[in-house]
Amino acid sequence: MAILPVSRPVLVCLLFFVSGSVFVAVSRAQDASQLTLDYYKPTCPTALGIIRSEMECAVRADPRNAAAMIRLHFHDCFVQGCDGSVLLDDTYTVKGEKTAKPNKHSLIGFELVDRIKNKLEAECPGAFSCADLLAVAARDATILVGGPYWDVPLGRKDSKTASPESAHTDIPMPDQGLLTLISKFIAKGLSATDMVALVGKSNINVRSRQDARMVVGSHTVGMARCVNFRKRIHGEYQYTAAANGPISEAHLEKLQADCPLVGSDNNVTAMDYVTPTLFDNSFFQLLVRGEGLLDSDQVMYSSMLAFETGDLVRTYARDAIAFFRQFSDSMVKMGNITNPKGGEVRKNCRYI
């Protein structure tokens, strides 16, 4: 957790500078005005029902399928906009994003996307885009694990390109500091409040401020690999667990057994060990106790720079309804990041 010797006024200027410059650079690339709620009414009126029933089967079989869809939508939207680019396989003409550092050995759920897409193609060939499929599946996933509902604006096109380079630079990483994380959200037209709500599991009560939208709500239901939390559980986390008592200590012992100092890089564990398959605000309560699994989650509360994000975490930890409300709003906002180049409707989400 980086502790920088930065005074509050200097920090405010820094944030203003980062947000101002990056936001201007990207905001022109965003035009969600063509998305509508009834976009597929004439061409595929049964599509939403198909996605919903496929997601129901998938999440019933394995709740992690919910986390997989939410994360795919996030990693899609942060690279070129929500355009299905994350789903493209490598070919002679296209280098996809699946092997970029934030995605490699980490993103899952591509077979589930294929299954849903095949059903949609059988019902209405060439109508429903892969980018929209991810947006709707992420919403359905959230509801199926106990989270909030929101209407999904539709009409995104699938890209004809991918950008492994942008996947590398634009997607936030667990070892990055709070300012870098916030600036990556701001660069996409999102705020610190959006970040906190989107990352956090819905265990928190948030009274949000318009300008601080970055809490991450989705880590309430997913898993992380040992390689992404090893340093933390063999470092600072040990002191917090000891102070928090026997349940925390027992959990730490299990974490360290699953993720030793050397090896077992791909062993996975739940980011919210209290309610791992439920979308609730316990994730935020864990952050308040200093038990966030990822450094990037814990800094939102514990960093010396976490003025706004810390308040948000505290609020969401108290008030699950506020968390749900903000999460829904932020998911719509994230889903509205469109690719200005437009595109096509792929028949197979893996290929242009």
Ligand code: HEM
């Ligand atoms: C500060 C920004 C974020 C960082 C640094 C971050 C980082 C991570 C990392 C390191 C993992 C574990 C991956 C692995 O170990 O293979 C993860 C998992 C996950 N993330 Fe994030 N994330 C962020 C924001 C988000 C957002 C905005 C969403 C969704 C809206 C999201 C949804 C998820 C989900 C659902 C999982 C679990 C996936 C699974 O179980 O397969 N994350 N994230």
